[in-house]
Amino acid sequence: MTTGNKDERRKRKMKCLAYIVAGVIAQTLIIVLFVLLVMRIRNPKVRLGSVTVEALSVNSSSSSPSFSMKLNAEVTVKNTNFGHFKFDSSTAKISYRGVDVGEGTIIKARAKARSTKKLNVTVSVSSSKVSTKSLLGSDIKSGVLQLNSHAKLSGKIHLFKIFKKKKSAEMNCTMEVNTTTKAIQNLTCK
Numbered sequence: 001m002t003t004g005n006k007d008e009r010r011k012r013k014m015k016c017l018a019y020i021v022a023g024v025i026a027q028t029l030i031i032v033l034f035v036l037l038v039m040r041i042r043n044p045k046v047r048l049g050s051v052t053v054e055a056l057s058v059n060s061s062s063s064s065p066s067f068s069m070k071l072n073a074e075v076t077v078k079n080t081n082f083g084h085f086k087f088d089s090s091t092a093k094i095s096y097r098g099v100d101v102g103e104g105t106i107i108k109a110r111a112k113a114r115s116t117k118k119l120n121v122t123v124s125v126s127s128s129k130v131s132t133k134s135l136l137g138s139d140i141k142s143g144v145l146q147l148n149s150h151a152k153l154s155g156k157i158h159l160f161k162i163f164k165k166k167k168s169a170e171m172n173c174t175m176e177v178n179t180t181t182k183a184i185q186n187l188t189c190k
């Protein structure tokens with residue numbers, strides 16, 4: 001009778017110990033997983049998906065060459081993290097030979113976990129700030145205008161609704177406007 005009681009008590013103790021060990025292991029696994037996910041948080045990538053040209057007008061007069069157009073750009077925000085990326089609105093700037101020739105607004109949005117968000121941005125471009133004594137005239141005559149587009153998205157990666165980490169993504173793309181076909185060619189992003 002007494003030995004049976006002792007056995008039972010020991011069994012209960014062992015069971016209790018097993019539960020504690022299992023609990024500690026489970027918690028450790030969860031913490032390790034969480035730390036791994038947090039450490040793996042990467043910067044999202046922003047690129048120009050495609051760009052179309054509207055209302056292109058060029059004037060190749062030698063005294064005052066000029067160009068103007070409207071660009072409809074699709075901006076893609078690729079988020080490879082296990083949490084969504086919520087970013088503030090920002091400005092996409094278009095420049096020509098280092099001079100700002102137009103800007104558009106990238107509205108604030110969120111890119112879901114492990115997905116790519118697509119946004120439309122419209123930019124009115126005008127060479128009014130470009131010196132007419134620059135290479136503008138010869139570029140227009142060549143039929144190709146090289147434009148650069150730049151934007152920086154700042155926001156936070158939200159992991160499991162409890163953890164937030166600041167991350168930003170920068171876009172730096174170059175493209176050529178073919179003034180004959182009124183189309184974009186050689187669009188490359190870094």
Ligand SMILES: *[C@@H]1O[C@H](CO)[C@@H](O)[C@H](O)[C@H]1NC(C)=O
Pocket residue numbers: 059060061063064
């Ligand atoms: C080009 O600009 C010149 C000088 O401003 C102007 O006289 C001419 O009419 C313009 N040409 C076109 C096609 O707009």
Ligand SMILES: *[C@@H]1O[C@H](CO)[C@@H](O)[C@H](O)[C@H]1NC(C)=O
Pocket residue numbers: 074118119120
């Ligand atoms: C962006 O514009 C294209 C063409 O106008 C349209 O098909 C697409 O649905 C737009 N995308 C968004 C996210 O508004």
Ligand SMILES: *[C@@H]1O[C@H](CO)[C@@H](O)[C@H](O)[C@H]1NC(C)=O
Pocket residue numbers: 142143144178180181
């Ligand atoms: C503009 O595009 C046309 C058609 O693709 C091409 O033949 C031409 O070479 C391009 N012009 C320049 C200057 O790249």
Ligand SMILES: *[C@@H]1O[C@H](CO)[C@@H](O)[C@H](O)[C@H]1NC(C)=O
Pocket residue numbers: 150172173190
């Ligand atoms: C974008 O890339 C070009 C080279 O391709 C570089 O000269 C320029 O400084 C970059 N712009 C920004 C804002 O990082």
Ligand SMILES: *[C@@H]1O[C@H](CO)[C@@H](O)[C@H](O)[C@H]1NC(C)=O
Pocket residue numbers: 185186
């Ligand atoms: C793209 O750029 C390269 C070098 O700058 C040029 O040789 C090629 O013709 C361009 N492609 C198009 C379609 O214009």
